[in-house]
Amino acid sequence: MRVMLVTNPFATFTTPAGRDTLANTLSARYDVDVEHTTHRGHAGELGARAAAEGYDAVVVHGGDGTVNEVVNGMLGAPDSTPVDPAALPSLGVVPGGSANVFARALGIDRDPIVATAQLITLLDAGSRRPISLGYTLNRWFLFNAGMGMDAIVVRRMEDKRRAGKKATAQRYLRTTLGAFFVPSITPPSFTVEVPESAPIEGVRFGFVSNTGPWTYLGTRPIATNPGTDFDHGLGVFAATSVGVLRNILLGSQLLQGSADPHAKHLYRDDDVDWVRFTGAEPADVQMDGDYLGKHQEMEFGCRRSVLHVAARSLEHTPT
Structure with missing residues (x-):
């Protein structure tokens, strides 16, 4: 071989x-x-x-x-x-x-x-098995992309890494909490469109996932879209508020591993064919944890069985 x-x-x-x-x-x-x-x-x-x-x-x-x-x-x-x-x-x-x-x-x-x-x-x-991948900006993404607050966190983490600091789980957590608690950090709002649904207006941060979990906090998996996996469509998680109390309550569901994260300010779907983000002004964007700058419009698609990975069945407990 x-x-x-x-x-x-x-x-x-x-x-x-x-x-x-x-x-x-x-x-x-x-x-x-x-x-x-x-x-x-x-x-x-x-x-x-x-x-x-x-x-x-x-x-x-x-x-x-x-x-x-x-x-x-x-x-x-x-x-x-x-x-x-x-x-x-x-x-x-x-x-x-x-x-x-x-x-x-x-x-x-x-x-x-x-x-x-x-x-x-x-x-x-x-052992080879096919998986689906998401794409946007004419690039493939493996597990997620996002616009708004999560991309701001990625940007701030990259600044810290350039300053010589390691990207630890604890530093990610502190940076995330800091982004929500600092009043000067206000991501612009945008509209999210998905098939067969009315547009979601006033979104402040949104994730598009190709699988779950969305990320990990040390050993703890954080699943924004528990029903999204490598065999189906994209997951979308769009929040219309960056209010601290609202998102602390939502975050506690994610930390506890909820099978159905929900909130009044949240739109979620675990299996869609495409997603479109459109804003009146450019917002921060990340893909697979890599900061991509600011964009005003993002279109996300999914292609099934596009890559073979060395893996067995993906029905497993995340490590």
């Missing part, structure tokens, strides 16, 4: 020793080419090369941003000619970032050593 191992040496929780151990472990069983990313966009270039050169699998050791780049490179842009996923390498992930939402949604353990053992078992058994 020919495998490309893509590692991000700048990911939050990767180490030289850990990367070497992973490379040596895989090389003992497969024909492995090890590639270390060196710049933004490099992982996408490597994903495109792996697809073009007919690798059997691509294993990514890094965070969600690195995995997102690799997938976009493998598949090409959503508006390009679709590729048969069976003709592409299967994708495997060994977590190395701070959240690792995509890997954990696939049932991959947070511990890189355990995850490597899981991955070898899957590769040896030829």
Whole structure:
């Protein structure tokens, strides 16, 4: 089996020793080419090369941003000619970032050593399964995208990372709470449209999910759309208020793992084919935890069975 191992040496929780151990472990069983990313966009270039050169699998050791780049490179842009996923390498992930939402949604353990053992078992058994992906701005997203408050949090976290601070779960929580409690942080409102429903006006923050959970707080999964998964359409979660009390009550439902998060200021649907966000002025946008700047209009779609991943059935308890 020919495998490309893509590692991000700048990911939050990767180490030289850990990367070497992973490379040596895989090389003992497969024909492995090890590639270390060196710049933004490099992982996408490597994903495109792996697809073009007919690798059997691509294993990514890094965070969600690195995995997102690799997938976009493998598949090409959503508006390009679709590729048969069976003709592409299967994708495997060994977590190395701070959240690792995509890997954990696939049932991959947070511990890189355990995850490597899981991955070898899957590769040896030829376990591949198709998953759906979302797309917007002519890019694929793996698990979620958002406009408004969550994107503001991502922007503020990126500022902190550039200042040399690690992206820990505790820092994400503090940054999120700070965004809601600081009066000067007021995201512009926008309208959300979904099929067969009246437009939702005055939305202050909205998420579009391709799977659940939406994120993790340490070991605790946060599922904004519990019924959304890799086999169906998109989940939409749109709130018309950034009021502290209202959102503390809503947040407590998410922290408690509610199967039906609800509130008077919330619109939620767990399975739609498309979503459109439109605002009178540009608002902050994020995709898979990567800040994309400010946009006035966003259209989200979903394509079924577009990528094969090294995984068994995804009916599992999130790790």
